[in-house]
Amino acid sequence: MRTHAKETAALPAEQALLNAPPEEYMSPAQLAFFRQRLLAMREALLANADATSEQLKKAEAVADTSDRATLEEEYTLELRTRDRERKLLHKIDAALRRIEDGSYGYCEDTGEPIGIARLLARPTATLSIEAQERRERRERVYGG
Structure with a gap:
């Protein structure tokens, strides 16, 4: 397994991630x-x-x-x-x-960005909030 010492030293704080411009x-x-x-x-x-x-x-x-x-x-x-x-x-x-x-960081359903705030809360997220809500609604209606 590779080490990422150089990357780790310059990791942005959560607030910096949230404030970063969309192009980053x-x-x-x-x-x-x-x-x-x-x-x-x-x-x-x-x-x-x-x-x-x-x-x-x-x-x-x-x-x-x-x-x-x-x-x-x-x-x-x-x-x-x-x-x-x-x-x-x-x-x-x-x-x-x-x-x-x-x-x-990209939704597996739509390809759109999941969003930094969601990834901070759930780093394993594979769906945007909207796609997750759609999936949950479908599961409630169709029972899974």
């Missing part, structure tokens, strides 16, 4: 910012997964049935959270691939 949309500096944000998210998710794995390996047998039930419920919730994070990890990897192929 998905400039190399903006792409570097989102690449770094996605990589940080990825690293945090992997660390959580490792911590959960270690926690489950160290699980002790508990004799009391209510303590055991509580512990099992906690593990179930933890595993459910890790499953959601695993799905997010796939979305992060897909977003990183889009950065590399030049399609990051």
Whole structure:
């Protein structure tokens, strides 16, 4: 994996991204910012997964049935959270691939810019707000 030390040093702050003129949309500096944000998210998710794995390996047998039930419920919730994070990890990897192929930041339905504010809120977004709303309306009407 390549390092992006030079790009990381000059990453724009969120406010600078929001204030950037439209012609700078998905400039190399903006792409570097989102690449770094996605990589940080990825690293945090992997660390959580490792911590959960270690926690489950160290699980002790508990004799009391209510303590055991509580512990099992906690593990179930933890595993459910890790499953959601695993799905997010796939979305992060897909977003990183889009950065590399030049399609990051553009709606997969319309080809229009997704928008900096939306990408700051959800760096893995693949649809503009309008396209997302249309998709959700269609799902409500047609049931998925």
